[in-house]
Amino acid sequence: MKQYENKGLKETRAGFGQALTFLGKKNKRVVALCADLTSSLFMNQFSKEFPERFFQIGIAEANMIGIAAGLSIGKYIPFAGTFANFATSRVYDQIRQSIAYSYKNVKICASHSGLTLGEDGATHQSLEDIGMMKMLPGMTVINTCDYNQTYAATLAIAHYLGPVYLRFGRPAVANFTDENQMFEIGKAVLLTEGKDVTIVCTGHLVWEALEASKILYREEGIECEVINIHTIKPLDETSILKSVNKTKCVLTAEEHNYWGGLGESVARILTTKKCYVPQSLVAVNDVFGESGKPMELLKKYNIDCNSIINRIQILLKKKKN
C-alpha cells in the first residue's frame, strides 16, 4: 500500500498566497482584492509587489464581490479573498447575481474554512459554504488538502474561464502531495489502491483518511482505496464509481455539515447510477462548532482519524451482511 510522507506542517492558505504572487509575475491580468484580511490570506506579498493590481476594499465583502465582477468585465482575472464564512453566506446574493448568473470570471478564494479555524468559534467556522456554492449553476467548487495542492489549484484556476470557489483552511497541516503536481479541475486523485473500502475525502480530512487507512492496514489488514476529491463540483463521477464498484462500500469524509456537502453529492451519484452499496458519511452532524484547538474540534465533532477508523469498522460489517 502506497505510503505518504508528511514533508512538514505548512499552511494551505500560504500555498494560495504564494501562488498568487507567482501568478502576479506571470500574468498581468491577475488582480487581487481583499476585505481587510490581507495577511491572514498571505496576500501581503502580492500587494507589495503589485500595488496597482491589489485592491484593499475594507470590511465590505458585498462591495468586494461587485468590484471583482466589474474588474472581470475589463478582462481582468480577479482573485477575491476573505474568510470562507464572509466569502459565501455573507454575500450569497451578490455572488449569485453579479458573478454566477452573470457568468463572471471571478475566483472567490476562501480561507479559514471548517472547524479547524479553531479558537474563534462558530461565528467564523464555515460548515455550509460547500453546499451553498455547489448549488449555484456554473460555479466550480474546489477544496484543497494541503499547501502544495492549494498552490497548484491557485495556478490552475487562473487558466480556467468562469467563476470558481476555492476553499482552504487556516492551520499548518501535513504537506504530503507532490510539489509539482498536475492540478486538473474536476479530476479526482487516486492516492492509494485497495479492495475493501473506498474513502472519498476532501480538504484537511484527506490526511486524516490516509492516517486512518495506514492504521487499518497495519492492525487489521484492511485495504482502503483513498480518493482525494479536490474538485467537489464538477465531481469526478467516473473515478468514484469505478472504485466503489470494486470495493462495494464507500465512506466520505469532509470538514463540513452533512447537509449539502461532498457526502450528499456522492450519495446522489450512487443512487442515480444504481450503485447500491453501504455508504457512511463522516461530516459535522448539523450543529454549529465551538472554540477549541483544531485537532480537539475534529475529535469532538467526530471527523478525525479515529472517527474514520470507527466508521469504517461499522461500514465493513454492513458490507458483509
Place this chain on the structure above:
Amino acid sequence: MNLHYLKDLCSQVRRDILRMVNDAKSGHPGGSLGCTEYFVALYQEIMHYNPKIFTMDGEGEDLFFLSNGHISPVYYSILARSGFFPIKELSTFRKLNSRLQGHPSVHRGLPGIRISSGSLGQGMSVAVGAALSKKLNKEFHNIIYSLHGDGELNEGQIWESVLYAGARNIDNYIATIDYNGQQIDGTTDEVLPLGNLKKKFESFDWKVLEELEGNNIEKVIDVLKKAKNETGKGKPVLIILYTQMGYGVDFMVGNNAWHGKYPNQEELERALSQLPKTTFVDYPLSD
C-alpha cells in the same frame, strides 16, 4: 443635437415601454417612463459606444450599468433603438425563450448588457470595478455610467461602494440617482427618508450635481455634459436626477401603484393617446 429627433424618440420609447408591459401582462412601467429622458440622452448624445460589434469588455467604449434592473423596459427599448439588437425582439419581453428577461440578464447574451441586475444595491460596486479596470487598461477617455433608484439607496451595499469610490478617487465614473420619491410601499419619505442626499454624498467625497427637471431632455443632456466635465478631477460624480414616475401618462404620473403594474388594453390605449405622435414605427407584436 437634433432636439426634435430626441423628443420624438422619447415618445417612441414610452410607446415601447407601455406596449411591452401590456403585452407581457407584467413589468415595471412607472420607473421606466420616468427614466426615458435619461436613457435617450445617455445613449443618443453622451456615451461613446459601438452597437454593431458588442464585446463584453467594451474596450475603448463608455459603459453603462443598470443597477435598478426592474426598469428593464426602458433599457431594452433604448438598446434596440440604438442598434444593439433588432427592434422586433422587443415583442419577446418577459416571454419564454427570450433574451429580454424580466430583469436584465447576461445569461442569454443580449448585446448591451454586461451584468445581471434585479436584486438591488449591487450595480454601483460593479460599476466601480469596471471603472478601476478602465484605469488599469489605460482607457482614460472612457467613462463608466450607472443608474440607481432612490429606493435602492436603502441597501447597505450602496453605501459600501459610495465610501469606496469617494475614498479611492474613482473619477472616471458618473452615477445617477433616479429621484422620483417613490418605492413599492409608498413614498421614500414614508418608507425610509433619505435625508439630505447631496450632503451625504458630498461628505463621502463625491462631486454632486442636481437636476430638478429630469424629464426635460435638454436639461438632462446638459447635466450629463456638466457631469462629464467633472470627471478626471479626483472625485466620483453623482447626478441626483429628479424625475416623475410614470411621466407622460396622466393616470400613472407620480403614482407608485404603477411601479410594477401592467396597463390593460383600455388603459394602454388611453396612455398611448396621450403621447405625441412619432416618426418611428412601433415594433410588431408577435402572434
